[in-house]
Amino acid sequence: MKLISDGYGDPRYTLYIPLVMHRLSRPIDLPLLANELGKKLSVGVTISPGSGWEQLRMGPFAAEALANEAFHRTIRYLVALCVQCQYPIFFDQHLAQLIEPAMPMVIFPESPVDALANLACPVIIPEHRHVYDTGVLLGNVDPQLASHQLIDALGSASDLRGPLPARVRLAVEAYIVACATHAPMMKFVGFVICLESLCEQETRPSNELAALHTIRTAIENSDVAENDAVHAEMADLVLDTIRNIRHFSISTQFRKLIMAHAAGITAELGQGHPWLKDMKKAARTIYKMRSKIVHEGKWGAEYETVGMAMNFVKAAAKAVVLGLINGPSAKVSSVD
Structure with a gap:
């Protein structure tokens, strides 16, 4: 495990968002992406290679609620980018939660483990606590070819x-x-x-088709559809259903x-x-x-x-x- 946060000072939070880029012949300008997101969010944004992904790092935020708001705004910006430009970027739209140890954990005498985080998912890290990366690699969930x-x-x-x-x-x-x-x-x-x-596409047995035909004919020959517009519409829906269920x-x-x-x-x-x-x-x-x-x-x-x-x-x-x-x-x- 690797220590992510400083573990001291005033409460402050950093937002991590991993992006998996589709490897196209004209790759996206990642520093430009980070710079433009920083302008939109009015916060420092950097991007660097992660373990199988590009890691967006945003902050610091004075409160967790501000980091949470920035996450949802960032997702909207990324969605707009992907849809507007038809550019495939893979990212999770849900924040992962920190894992709080059930019992006290210590890596080194001076380094207790306050929480564990999975940096392969979007997550908010409290920099004033000792938070360790669980070391989960993208290869644990993605196909790897030996x-x-x-x-x-x-x-x-x-x-x-x-x-x-x-x-x-x-x-x-x-x-x-x-x-x-x-x-x-x-x-x-x-x-x-x-x-x-x-x-x-498999057709129903002949006896079932015959029964459906009889039912359909009875409805078509009845005057139920003449009662009012609602009856006429419902009768048409029933007839459509009968036609559709000729196949399994x-x-x-x-x-x-x-x-x-x-x-x-x-x-x-x-x-x-x-x-x-x-x-x-x-x-x-x-x-x-x-x-x-x-x-x-x-x-x-x-x-x-x-x-x-x-x-x-x-x-x-x-x-x-x-x-x-x-x-x-x-x-x-x-x-x-």
């Missing part, structure tokens, strides 16, 4: 000829984007989109895809993951979380569940894509 992995991956790749099918190409692109992003929710949704793009829902198709590749997913995850006992339930949970993120901007699940879901969907996407690019496409069978 020489033997490169050799093994190319060695196991299929020598099949011809282009990949269009849907598989889309799935591969979604998978790569999911691997690249540093936002956990977007990473999760990216892996789900990868799998969704591989789902087969995407959530059902997603579950079938997972079940069709259960062996590959199990091999990728190993036997220790608890969700392997019921992959149907796992698929339902993952798709429900995907909908929560997309429609409500939240996980809708406990922290432990989020971790298990992320591990599962990453392994599932990897297993399914590898299974499709290295051999014959697995046929999605009908599974309840």
